[in-house]
Amino acid sequence: MNTKELLSVLPVKTIIGTVPETITDLAVDSRAVQDGGAFVCLKGYTVNGHQFVKSALMSGARLLIASEPITVDEERVAVVYVEDTAKAIQQLASKFYGYPSKRMTMIGVTGTNGKTSVGNIIHDMLRQSGEQTAVSGTIGFKLNDTLYETENTTTDVLTTQQMIAQAANEGCQSMTMEVSSHGLVEGRLSGTEFDIAIFTNLTHDHLDYHKTMENYSAAKGLLFAQLGQQLDQKKIAIINTDDPWSSKMAEMTAFPVLTYGIRLKATFQATAIQMFSNRTEFQLQGPDGTYRVTMPLIGEFNVYNALAAVAALYAKGMTIEEILPLLANVSTVKGRLEKVETALPLTIFIDYAHSPDAIEKAIDTVQPLKKEGNRLLFLIGTGGNRDRLKRPIMGEKAAAADYVVFTTDDPRDEPNESILSELSASMPHDQYACIGDREEAVRHTIAMANEGDIIIFAGKGHEDFQIIGNTKYPHSDAEIALDEARKKFGGTSVNS
Ligand SMILES: CC(=O)N[C@H]1[C@@H](OP(=O)(O)OP(=O)(O)OC[C@H]2O[C@@H](n3ccc(=O)[nH]c3=O)[C@H](O)[C@@H]2O)O[C@H](CO)[C@@H](O)[C@@H]1O[C@H](C)C(=O)N[C@@H](C)C(=O)N[C@H](CCC(=O)O)C(=O)O
């Protein structure tokens, strides 16, 4: 790209050296610098990117963007000083990739729970309709049917623009993105122009980072505020009207708001909900009439997720008649109350609940599936060095199961003892065990189960690892559970 044109988005800068006419690439990680590329030095939580200038130069960087003094001996390398490199990369990333979000219908999904589910339901439905489309979030970046790994739910601003550009270049007409509160506050979405913004719900989580629910809601509200003021554009906010924070989100945007919900009147309202072990049916009261809906997802929370997805496709221009057959064929989202198909005399779900509200929703969904005389066993852990305030509330919600196993879920550097004692601090009954080693905890859960019982292994979802210290160790709740269950009950089984 032409370097002067790229740098024109930075209004105030000091340039030392001769700027190369073009640069081949833009990087924020010295290990990703290309020959002839630019390296932006970012100050992180762990290290300061300015320390990696030497390694960037060794990889052939020709342009450095810095906010602290750096020494460069090579004449052919220019240094651009700006006040704040984090702000600079937000301007540069979308410019470098040619503002790719403008070439697609961009759908952003935010909220405490349901982002991955809604994002993947939309993706699945759009793929069924024959659309070229992409989705990014906690499970990764899925371009049509190919999944690429990513580091965060909402990736850093440069990776975000790279992904959007890749999707647009490969002919996608739309892209759905999970938008985390961290991502919004840190400007990881800068330069991404959303057409449709969805709010799922706001409940206790991430207060280690946001401190108060007010701050947390303000962070989520940024997605709606960032729809902008160009009202000649066709943009829409889609908001869960049953959530107490919904009006706050609606206030943030000047664009029209479509609502969805179950309890209060909404543009898309589900009534007469009937739950079955393998599907949910409900009456959809939509803007153009009333429809009977069947979908293969279970749980009231998935009715909310489905309504959000239906509203998004409607906002995109599809009719309800076109949308509902797609919902009828949607697949369960990986690791979200996903049933492990097994010939064993047990029902096992893998779930990603790791907030109080998600735990409540998962247990409420599965309890009615239990036959008389059987029990619901629930295994739950929580991350080390993260929000500690939510732990006793998680434990309290987990207590609604008949037997609870508290364990760890990426303990990082925190000792197991504090995690377990805080999780179990408010347990109102004694039907529980605390076992720090997650493999042992899974095996213990199976050991405690009897024929006909239901088990939810919560917190890991799609993840196949456990982070202890700084190391990711392979870990699969499903594999360990099936191994132990086969030993206990015999027979063969098929993993989902
Ligand atoms: C606390 C936090 O948000 N950390 C994020 C941050 O890491 P960091 O600040 O520690 O980065 P760093 O290691 O100090 O690096 C600083 C700079 O030096 C560069 N560097 C580093 C090493 C090197 O050899 N060369 C080099 O150039 C790095 O590329 C970077 O530009 O920048 C990284 C790259 O973008 C992120 O992956 C990382 O997310 C970590 C993994 C994380 O756990 N974040 C959580 C809090 C988070 O963001 N979660 C949300 C919400 C999820 C949810 O809703 O549940 C999310 O969107 O994922």
Ligand SMILES: Nc1ncnc2c1ncn2[C@@H]1O[C@H](COP(=O)(O)OP(=O)(O)OP(=O)(O)O)[C@@H](O)[C@H]1O
């Ligand atoms: N709409 C919802 N309301 C409440 N709980 C939900 C909802 N959808 C899913 N859940 C529960 O929350 C868990 C996480 O769901 P999902 O991954 O879709 O949310 P998320 O917002 O992407 O979460 P995260 O931010 O942690 O990645 C699920 O496994 C399920 O237990």
